[in-house]
Amino acid sequence: QVQLVESGGGVVQPGRSLRLSCAASGFTFSGYGMHWVRQAPGKGLEWVAVISYDGSNKYYADSVKGRFTTSRDNFKNTLYLQMDSLRAEDTAVYYCAKVRGHSYVDPDYWGQGTLVTVSS
Amino acid sequence: DIQMTQSPSSLSASVGDRVTITCRASQAITIYLAWFQQKPGKAPKSLIYAASSLQSGVPSRFSGSGSGTDFSLTISSLQPEDFATYYCQQYISYPITFGQGTRLEI
Numbered sequence: 001q002v003q004l005v006e007s008g009g010g011v012v013q014p015g016r017s018l019r020l021s022c023a024a025s026g027f028t029f030s031g032y033g034m035h036w037v038r039q040a041p042g043k044g045l046e047w048v049a050v051i052s053y054d055g056s057n058k059y060y061a062d063s064v065k066g067r068f069t070t071s072r073d074n075f076k077n078t079l080y081l082q083m084d085s086l087r088a089e090d091t092a093v094y095y096c097a098k099v100r101g102h103s104y105v106d107p108d109y110w111g112q113g114t115l116v117t118v119s120s
Numbered sequence: 121d122i123q124m125t126q127s128p129s130s131l132s133a134s135v136g137d138r139v140t141i142t143c144r145a146s147q148a149i150t151i152y153l154a155w156f157q158q159k160p161g162k163a164p165k166s167l168i169y170a171a172s173s174l175q176s177g178v179p180s181r182f183s184g185s186g187s188g189t190d191f192s193l194t195i196s197s198l199q200p201e202d203f204a205t206y207y208c209q210q211y212i213s214y215p216i217t218f219g220q221g222t223r224l225e226i
Contacts, residue, residue, distance in 0.1 A: 035216075037164075044207065044218060044219075044220050044221045045156075045158075045164065045207055045209075045218045045221075046218070047209075047215060047216040047217065047218065050214070050216070059214040059215070060215075061215050062121075062215065095163055095164070100169060104152070104169055104170055104211070105211050105216075106152075106154040106166070106169050106209060106211045107154075107164075107166065108166045108169070108175065109166070110163040110164055110165070110166075111163060112162075112163050113163055
């Protein structure tokens with residue numbers, strides 16, 4: 001079955017960097033795009049970024065554009081989110097999620113999330 | 121950006137009730153709409169995609185309808201495990217956007 005496991009979260013000071021990872025299994029990772037979605041404490045869901053199956057196309061939310069970069073290693077079945085110039089408002093649980101398919105890009109399977117806390 | 125507005129923001133109901141949550145898009149999104157369920161401390165779970173297609177493994181008491189700008193999620197007979205927060209999401213264009221959520225409580 002599809003399994004997505006995020007890691008790399010933690011407490012980081014404002015202005016610093018952090019890299020999240022998402023290990024995928026149970027499906028052909030190289031055949032699907034992947035999303036990042038975040039949720040601030042007590043708030044709703046916010047889409048962050050998406051990367052195509054081969055890494056050639058990427059889109060970002062305006063709130064993270066220029067600071068966050070998503071990438072993937074299809075040999076390691078792993079998705080990444082490099083987060084630079086972190087701000088307090090980036091504090092959230094970060095989820096990776098699998099894109100459903102080529103016709104529909106909604107997320108169909110989600111990881112359990114990893115918490116990022118930006119605080120001095 | 122496309123704005124997604126859900127109503128109501130919260131809803132009280134009882135086991136066995138039929139409930140409907142609505143979602144309105146600020147511009148037409150054809151059928152590129154999904155619904156998710158989230159329980160406290162857990163990841164969201166896909167319920168409906170393409171406005172009315174049921175995700176594999178989701179009980180048939182969940183159904184979705186609509187196209188264009190107006191959509192709805194209906195639970196035909198509430199079960200205890202259905203008390204959660206529900207989100208709609210448009211994915212016709214980037215940035216993908218979510219509704220603010222509807223909290224369904226007893």
